[in-house]
Amino acid sequence: MSRILRFVAGLVLIGLALLLGAYVASRADPIVRRTTVTLPDWPKGAPPITLALLTDIHLGNASMDRARLDRIVDQVNALKPDLVLIGGDFLAEYNKSQAVARSRLIAESLSRLKAPLGTVAVLGNHDYNTDPKAVTNALSRIGIPVLENTAIQRGPIVIGGLGDFDTNHADVATTTAAMAKLHGANVILTHSPDAPTPLPTTIRLLLAGHLHCGQIVLPLVGPISVSAGQRRYLCGVVHDGPRTVVVSGGLGTSNAPLRVHAPPDLWLVTVGPAKR
Template sequence: MTAIWLLLLHMLLLGSAPPLVRHVRLHMADWPAGAAPMRIALLSDFHVAMPGDSATHLAHVVESVNGSHPDLVLLAGDFLSTGTLFVKSADVRDAIAPLAAFHAPSGVFAVLGNHDEGARAALQAALATSRVALLHNAAVRRGPLTIVGIDGVLTARSRMRAPFSGFSHLAGPKLVFTHTPDNVPQVDRSFRLLLAGHTHCGQIAPWPIGPILTASATGRRYACGVIREPDRLTIVTAGLGTSSLPVRLGATPDYWLIDLGR
């Protein structure tokens, strides 16, 4: 019985623990000669709620990210906590307010997640107040990099060609960031770098079994971390917060620093 209580305590503490910082350096063949490298911070699944994943906790994470001096910050959705037991969800404005403290000279961009759909209008207003640009199936160019942001779930039938048609032909490096990795198989193959969250790396992923559930139609294919395929690379973050239950096991919260250059 003592072991069970200790395991439960560990899971509760890990659920709201400070995130690991995962770092990858990618050398992109189409990065323009002479263009300065860029550092991207990827964060997702904030699920701001009290007591663990509070706005204060998020403010500390923002401070940590700023200390790494990113050029660009990408926020891959699920800012809110819905349908979660034993916690109190934060007000939309309280959940978003800490994001205003990000320092990134090339900007802070966001897409929405499935937990955000019920408060889309309020989130749009709060993000704008916090100087976070929402990309709803749209693209921007920052330096040599084209960034496409997709929210919602793509389907084989729609494939959301609009975000890709005007940018897939452009020379130079491109990336797509989206909330769920379910979109990865549908993304135009000209995009070689894809960033996502949503899975929480399983949230409950005991060794040696691994993720019990990933909340993804692709199962474990894009469950966590760096996924290398012959023609592209996908990075899936474990996210910061929790969903359904405020616990984690074997799936530590994290965010990613991605250095892109020639």
Template sequence: MAAVEIEPSPPSHRRMWWAWTLLALILAGLALLGWGYWVETWPPLVRRAVIVFDTPAMAGRKIDVALVSDIHVGSHGMSAARLDRVVDQIMAQHPDAILLAGDFVNGDRRNDPAVHLDLLPEALARLHAPLGVYAVLGNHDEWTDPHAVTALLRRAGITVLNNQSQGVGPITLLGLADTPRARLIAAPLLPAARGAGKPVIVVEHVPRVIPGVPLILAGHTHCGQIHLPGISIAGNPITGNRYYDARFRCGIVRWQDQIVLIGSGVGSGSFPLRIGTRPDFWMITLTGR
């Protein structure tokens, strides 16, 4: 009779170890997703910066401006009640001017049901500052109904700068429309903006370098929204579409002789997770020597 060899079964404790490891990984993943879903609803951090200008117009002057972006009202992270609380936070900082850097709504097409304009007016009408409240539109505003968003902002007492400049105390704001042609559009506008002799500050939605201005203020990136060691999503890995220039993901970026300051946004849009990032807005002190 031929000998039959029987392979011994793996020890039961080894099978149990793999089962418990797999379960732990699943639970950790679910906990991380739950955490990210919750973080979207947290009060935004108030980040602070001081920018010093070497121009006569700023000598002995100082103004505090709030930079707020990416409200995305109606999304998971931005109910009407949370927007009210965010407005309270902004007003508690007593800014001299408030700059709103676009994406007031969600949605990516006209008549998109994700757009909830009705949730904006009451809260935005409570924003006020001695030197005014100013806004530019973002990509979601442009994709859905830019005329309706603009009209709503103006009814709330907010000045919409659509490729226009405006004197604000000792500075000049240049608000740019959300378009890849921002550089080309800005070039002929800059001479008039500089005419008052004040430093020109660009406010735009997507952070793009505009030559010839010392300070650029923007939003759009949500600071990557998912940002873990070795992982930072600046584009779609499947389609190859780029969401933003990865060099300008978040915070204060010094680029040659310019400063680009990018807010994380107080909301988070249609993707309902923030992992490794926080909602925020900036209080920026602009001062001279």
């Protein structure tokens, strides 16, 4: 019996160690991933620029607090991007009573971002299902526009901010019509990369997050919280015909504050003219 108890105790200790490691991984500094994308509609004579893509902050659970977000802001500033794009899910869980206070904390931290072309954001499913107005108002007060099926120009690019697909807020036709009224290379920023409505082939770059690169990815099993149908745009750079899709693993976590083989990340995407 004592041998069985020692064996069970050993298994419990191993399980606790694995959980602790997954928790520590969820709070690690994000890996900086880089890619370069050339765009055929790049304005003539305009130099390339670098976009920092941040997604899935999820402030409010054990993986993301104000202190960690402040550290990430410092990390982004040290990278000196020209423009910061934030792909939604600012809030963790669906706690409506904490939404205003948490949105204020997020805004206080993000107000320290430094980029010559500013910061632009869209909302994610957690934001829409909690308190989208609280997030939008808090970010607007610090000069970060939150786009929903509209567009804005920043330097040589036109950013189409597409509403979240999963919560039925996406309107591709309205977004692309707004983009067509502006002048620059077209880039779509949205939360979920898996658009149910096809995007026009003129959109050559889509930036998103949402799936956290699986968040918990087990050997031989793969991501345990992602369906087989979602795995096409699970993580990283995906070439979809003429379009490049960049999917961030995100900064925070959804539900459990754990990460296994799916570290937090942010992307630096250099965009510029196609070679002639």
